[in-house]
Amino acid sequence: MTTQRRLNTICGAGTALTMLFSLAAVAQAPQQGSVEGMILGRDGATMYVRTSDSPRQIVVLSDGTKATEKGGFLGWSHKDLGVAALVPGLHVKIDGSYDGDHQLVARKVEFSRTSMTTARQIDAGLTPVNEKMAKQQDQLMTDRRDIEATQQDIADAKTKIDTNTQAIASTQQDLGQTNGRIGALDQYDTKDTLTVSFRNGSSVVKKEDKDKLEDFVKQAANTPGAMIEVQGYASKVGNASLNQKLSSERADNVLTIIQQSGAVPMTRILAPAAMGVTEQVADNHSRSGQAQNRRVVVTIVVNKGITGAGQQASMTPDQQSQQIATTPQQ
Template identity: 65%
Template sequence: MNNKIGFKKVHGFGTALAVLAFAGVSVAAAQEATVQGMIVGRDGSTMYVKTGDSQRQIVVLSDNTPATQKGGMFGWSHKDLGVAALVPGLQVKVDGAFDADHKLVAKKVEYTSGSMKTAKQIDAGLTPVNAKVAAHEDAIRSARRDIESAQADIETSKQTIAANQAQEAQDAQAAQSGIGKTNGRIGQLDQYVEKGSMTVNFRNGSAAVSKADKDQLEDFLKTAANTQGFMVQVQGFASKVGSPSVNQRLSAERADAVLTIIQQSGAIPLTRILAPAAMGTTNQVADNHSRSGQKENRRVVVTILVNQGITGGADQSASAAPAPTGSEQ
């Protein structure tokens, strides 16, 4: 009989532990989440993803967040390009966990090579415009809550909602007009101010950065890192000598070579670097009929951009980084 009583106690205690363990797993699992959608904005470590139900999810990134590109016929090949590759227009799958503010802290981000090709054709300057759209959406939701809690002010609230909706539609239309314009990147928008730039030139058919340019670029980055609210934009170019396909490839390789130096310098966090842009033979700065002109066109331009909403616009001009020009080879 004592053995039976002991068995019941042990069995009851084991059942309670199992219930608690099951409850703990459920709570932990409830914090995990997977979000799929299009990146509509980036501001440093904060990324905005629009999901299929038209909701805007805030995703928190870090320098160590894996950002993996899947490619190949069956998506078996993988390439981790880092968070710098996460640009507006990219379709992503984000695995992570929600924090107390319902922000998704990303553990890993995945996307396809086809989605990256499409995203590179979308204007990265959509970030500030979408931020304005999101602000108006928040204002509309706030106004609706006011209507529910204060019926006496319903007419005034309706007028506020109508005005915000009109502004939201106007901003959304402006955002759509930028899709497909590879030259309309973030540094060309009025909301951003160029605080300095540096040009690195290359030998014909080469993507190698000279030691002199490397040293000068590292000094430039140290100065740029002291600029409040900055982003780094990297654009690679080629001369019109040779075939268009080779020039497009060279412009991409040159931009990647400079990006590698920026990352290895440690002066700039990855969350402050925009994905490198291969501009091909666009924006020629000199005549290609001469060797000197061709040399000027074989270049990578590193630009420091600052959001006026963060720094106060023109008032921050005193903190601008210098704009040295790299030596030609």
């Protein structure tokens, strides 16, 4: 009887230890997670996503993260594009596991072809508004110098300042309406650009341009927080669908050279954009003008949150005028 009791006690203790080890193993296992929402912005390998549960979910990317575009009939077509395709404004579904800081380490990111098209259209629409606002701010600075140089015209100059301030406020309102469609997307400052030219009907990068491109990418690698943007164009001559295809192939070939250089990781390269015959920079009635339009523009951009430029963009017109008034003139 005593021996039987001891055996029961030992068995009970063994069962308890087994349950304890099982609970510990479950507690140590990574917590799997899946979120769905819109990309607010990218900062290298860190991506910010707005979901129904969180206004700013941090997602960690890596070169091993799969980014897949779904399209075709019933979304059965899949195309692996890489993390460079993850741009602000894109609606995504992310699968992964949470780390100790509750950051979702992405294993797989999926999005639709329609969502990618919309995100690129939104990004293209922001650029003209930003340029218009910059021109208005430059005009305000010019008017302020006129006041200091000509005292007898100070009353007229103040009227000009008030007019330009109202114009800036109107431009900021337009920008706010545009941003309202997609939320507070990250903005970027342009640090430098390189234009790669192409022969007529060709998407092959010339040897001299390849060398310039590799040197340019090294410059981006040495710029803190820099991202690389690639946009392909075609001249407005010939078949429209062929021109669209050429602009896409040119952008892809330049992106391939950037990737093969190994100077910057994939997480710092934005998705290549095929701009077709938009934004013609020269008259297509001459051969030289057509040559200027057959191009790929490679741009080094830095998040304004890193450079501090975002603080100026968020100021009211009155605050901007006050800052200009207290800034020493050169």
